[in-house]
Every structure is written in structure tokens, then in C-alpha cells.
Amino acid sequence: MELKEVVHESIVKIFPESINQEEVLRHLSNLLLEEDYVKESFSRGVLKREREFPTGLELERIHVAIPHTEVEHVKEAAIAVGIVKQGTTFANMQNPLKSVKVHVVFMLALEKSESHMEILGKLMDMIQDDKILEKLIESNTASEVIQVIRNT
Amino acid sequence: MKRVAVCCGTGAATSTIAMSKLKAYIQENGLKVHLTQSRIPDITNRQSDFDFIVSTIAVPPSIKIKTLNALPLLTNMGKDKFFAEFEAALKE
Numbered sequence: 001m002e003l004k005e006v007v008h009e010s011i012v013k014i015f016p017e018s019i020n021q022e023e024v025l026r027h028l029s030n031l032l033l034e035e036d037y038v039k040e041s042f043s044r045g046v047l048k049r050e051r052e053f054p055t056g057l058e059l060e061r062i063h064v065a066i067p068h069t070e071v072e073h074v075k076e077a078a079i080a081v082g083i084v085k086q087g088t089t090f091a092n093m094q095n096p097l098k099s100v101k102v103h104v105v106f107m108l109a110l111e112k113s114e115s116h117m118e119i120l121g122k123l124m125d126m127i128q129d130d131k132i133l134e135k136l137i138e139s140n141t142a143s144e145v146i147q148v149i150r151n152t
Numbered sequence: 153m154k155r156v157a158v159c160c161g162t163g164a165a166t167s168t169i170a171m172s173k174l175k176a177y178i179q180e181n182g183l184k185v186h187l188t189q190s191r192i193p194d195i196t197n198r199q200s201d202f203d204f205i206v207s208t209i210a211v212p213p214s215i216k217i218k219t220l221n222a223l224p225l226l227t228n229m230g231k232d233k234f235f236a237e238f239e240a241a242l243k244e
Contacts, residue, residue, distance in 0.1 A: 053161030053192075053209045059227060071164050093166075094210050094223050108165060117168040124169055128228050 001115040003079070003122050004150045010035050011080040012142035018086040021102075025050060025067055028080040028107040037078035037109045045069030046107065056090030056100035062133040063100045065090040066123075068108035077116050079123065080107040081145055083137055103137045126152050154203040154242050155186045158222065163191035166208040166226055173225040174206065177235060185242055204241050 011031045015024060029043035046069045049055075055066045082105035090105075092098040106123060110116040126132055126149075135148045158174060160167035171189045178185060192207060196214050204218040205211065208226060211219045218241060224234040 049161060057223070057227060059229065066165070068162065068165050070162055092210075093208060094221050096210050110165065112164045112168070117165075117172075120165055121169055121172070124226050 001077070001119050003119060003126065003152065004146070006077050006079045006110075006119055007081055007146065007149050008035070008078070009142040009146055011037070011078055012145045013080075013082050014140060014142065014145075015082060015084045015088075016086075019084065019088055021050070021065075021088050021090055022047065024082050024084060024088055024105055025107070028067075028082050028105065032078060032080050032107065032109050035078070037074070037076045039073050039075060042069060042073040042109065045073045050090075054091035054093055054096050056092045056102055057127070058092055058098075058100045059127060059130075059133070061130055062104065062137060063090075063102050064104045064106060064127050064133070065100070065102045066106050066108055068110065071111045074109045074111050076109070077111065077119065078109045079119070080109070081105070081136075081149075082107070083139055083145060085137070104133060153184050153186055155188065155201065157195050157202045157205045158187055158189050158207075159192050159195060159205055160208040160222075161191060161193075163189065163194065166222075167191070170206060170208055170222040170225045174238075177238075181239075183239070183242065203244075206238070 032038045049069045087101040089099045090102045139145045206222045208222045224230040
């Protein structure tokens, strides 16, 4: 399964203004719910998990977050993408006391299956490319974000 | 043979990536080690079943055994150092 198969314009959002983490998480969960990729319980699961086990990843320059929750809240595989122009604070996955200023949020609605884990692997490979992250944060529309991901 | 738990918070996402990268490394290098994928909340009560833990998330104080940070397996940053520490932990 390819990344482009699980990221759709309908679940991509550009956040141009300064915004807090919880708002980003709620917004992206709502998009996933509206498009029927997740159950109603998904949003609560994501917020709870982020509080207990944060998902901020500190990379070389542009940092990301990969919020997700238990697979039982997922109906169909999808990855919602939030481009936070001003950056928003997430706690660091490895050291929750440290914060990370995140510009790209990948909200994962994935199940435990092999093909879904394959997609996650491809996402992890993609985020290691600073140039791709750069293109993502420069995107101003959902369509541009999809193009960047399609071209990886 | 050492028993290693590969963990994250939910037991599905990041631990699966860590598991597959570790398995590949072990096979390539002919290492003998028993890996178990799990979640931190589940192994808190069975720490004595393992020699050490490889975790993508920060472990709580209730985890007393040796823990290696598995994030390099996700982000590729500091991967060589991770594998060096992993092999050293196998020899302990």
C-alpha cells in the first residue's frame, strides 16, 4: 500500500494562524470522523494517548508529530495531515518533559495489519527527507500537500 | 539467548517499525536474541521476563530494567549509535 492511497485532500488541513496542539488534534480527528475513517471514540483516544504518551518527533530541522490511538477506534486506513504554519508545541516522544515545535502533524488512523504498518514505514522514511518536509510546510492548499506526497 | 521487549505506547504503530528494523539487523548480523513486541503498560508487571527493553516512548519510573531508546529506528538519526548500544547490551 502506498502513502498516497491513505492521504486524501478531504483530510488535509492548513493551519495558517497560531493554534494550540489540542485544537489541531480535534480538527484533524473531526476530518477523519466526517469522512468515516474512524469511530466517534477516536478523537478522545487520540487526545488521551497524546497526554500519556506524546508523539512529538524531533528531527533535524522541521519537526513532526504522529498522533494515533488504539486500533479499535479505526474503521478504514487513513492519515490526516495538518500543516501548522506557525508551529505548535508537542511533547517529545522520548522525553515528555521536553517540548518540540511541530510544523507537520500526521494523524494516523491505521490498524495492526501488515499493509498498514508498511505505510507507517513509508511515512517514517519520508519524514527523514528534510526537502520533502520543507515542501510540505510551504504548501498553501490541501491539493499542494497531496502533490508533494504523490511525488515522493 | 537474551530476551528483549520492543515497546511503544499502543503496541501497534511505532513498536512494529522498531521490530521490523531490529529483526532485519539481527538477521543481517547473525545475532541470537529473542524479541517480543509489546506495550509499556503491559510489561510493567513482567519486567523479569526480559533482559532489557527497546522502547520508542519514554519509560515511566515503574520500569526498572535497562531500556534503550528506539527512536533512532524510526527517524534514522543516531541509528549507528543505537545498534552499537544494542549489541553491547546483548553481551552484558
